[in-house]
Amino acid sequence: MNSSGLSDNSDHLSANERSSLFSIGWDDQRSAQFEQWSETGHHPGRVVRVDGRSVLVSSDLGTRPAETATSLARNAETTQALPAVGDWVVLTPRPSHETDLIESVLERRTSLERTRQVMNSAVEHQVLAANIDVILIVHAANNLNLRRLEREAVQAASSGAQIVVVLNKADLVWDIDELLSQVQTSIPSVPVHAASGAIGDGVSDLAAYARPNRTAVFLGASGVGKSTLTNRILGRTEMETSEVREDDQRGRHTTTARHLIPVPGGGALIDTPGIRSIGLSGAADGVATVFDDITELEAECRFSDCSHSGEPGCAIADAINSGDLAEERYNSFNKMQRELEFIQSKSDVRLRHAKRDMLKARTKRGRQQHKARNRFGRPD
Numbered sequence: 001m002n003s004s005g006l007s008d009n010s011d012h013l014s015a016n017e018r019s020s021l022f023s024i025g026w027d028d029q030r031s032a033q034f035e036q037w038s039e040t041g042h043h044p045g046r047v048v049r050v051d052g053r054s055v056l057v058s059s060d061l062g063t064r065p066a067e068t069a070t071s072l073a074r075n076a077e078t079t080q081a082l083p084a085v086g087d088w089v090v091l092t093p094r095p096s097h098e099t100d101l102i103e104s105v106l107e108r109r110t111s112l113e114r115t116r117q118v119m120n121s122a123v124e125h126q127v128l129a130a131n132i133d134v135i136l137i138v139h140a141a142n143n144l145n146l147r148r149l150e151r152e153a154v155q156a157a158s159s160g161a162q163i164v165v166v167l168n169k170a171d172l173v174w175d176i177d178e179l180l181s182q183v184q185t186s187i188p189s190v191p192v193h194a195a196s197g198a199i200g201d202g203v204s205d206l207a208a209y210a211r212p213n214r215t216a217v218f219l220g221a222s223g224v225g226k227s228t229l230t231n232r233i234l235g236r237t238e239m240e241t242s243e244v245r246e247d248d249q250r251g252r253h254t255t256t257a258r259h260l261i262p263v264p265g266g267g268a269l270i271d272t273p274g275i276r277s278i279g280l281s282g283a284a285d286g287v288a289t290v291f292d293d294i295t296e297l298e299a300e301c302r303f304s305d306c307s308h309s310g311e312p313g314c315a316i317a318d319a320i321n322s323g324d325l326a327e328e329r330y331n332s333f334n335k336m337q338r339e340l341e342f343i344q345s346k347s348d349v350r351l352r353h354a355k356r357d358m359l360k361a362r363t364k365r366g367r368q369q370h371k372a373r374n375r376f377g378r379p380d
Helices: 028-037 070-075 146-157 175-184 204-210 227-232 284-290 292-298 314-323 327-376
Strands: 043-051 052-059 063-069 088-092 100-105 111-115 125-132 134-140 162-168 191-194 214-221 258-262 268-271
Touching: 028 043, 028 088, 028 227, 043 063, 043 214, 052 088, 063 070, 070 100, 125 214, 125 258, 134 146, 134 204, 146 162, 146 175, 146 214, 146 284, 146 327, 162 175, 162 204, 162 227, 162 314, 175 191, 204 227, 214 227, 227 284, 268 284, 284 292, 284 327, 292 314, 292 327, 314 327
Parallel strands: 063 100, 134 162, 134 214, 162 191, 214 268
Antiparallel strands: 043 052, 043 088, 043 258, 052 063, 088 100, 111 125, 258 268
């Protein structure tokens, strides 16, 4: 291994192939994380596709299917700890097998996650993409939903990555400037771009977010044009696309798996399947980030326990009355806060029930052991 953690036995590879990991984000920090593995025959790689249990990993040996080592799967406390698209992993090459072996996942810098309900109303966190630098939230300009956009921004902000909003299909609306202004009012601190994947307008501005050596991910509902934008940036047809339905302007799930694709000249794009609903579990930091102007205003109220419902000296009311704060945006903030409080209350109930069940099981074992001692007698 050389100092970068890449195999010295790769002289048969071209210079481009040897530098392929650097072009999609490998750097000195990753090399330091991998150092403990560098003398044991392992190789670093990046997960480029996850489709159910099927995983593809790119390394200096090429792109090959891989499976998660039993020890890694067994020690993973949640599905969050398992390999996801964008993860840097430790590989054991197995030339005689159809798959290599993923031994470990290097620490993630950022992680875009969503929540979903599983059995018994429990909430599961699913990693959509890891180690991303920027999240491009895509909406169709001719079907803009500001409230959904705010929720997506909250979800994205919780990842730790930069957020950018893209109004795609800008060629289908009369006044794109008005829509851009609405988005800026709804999410003041986030850059907004107009683009058209169909004809290529504005695509070069989006491509800049993935270069050099940066990873960008598209986030949005089906039918907003994420795959079309991906193809435009790559300069080739990499992802399948389909038309939206005429009756409700919704798209079919053309993209069915998360897929990391190297960008010509360096950088990477991740295209994700469309997301129907956006849960807020674990997104308190995202709410605070996206609505930071409101939390700052709350601190300026005359009374620390101001309910913002008519008290004198309420900075929130003053901002709404002056037009500095859109009432719809404030209502959206309140709705998300209530949702987060409800999620937390359910989590607390589940935690209490889990502790109760654990105590019951411990008491039952104690009684069984006591009965066994009384029945057979204690050893001398």
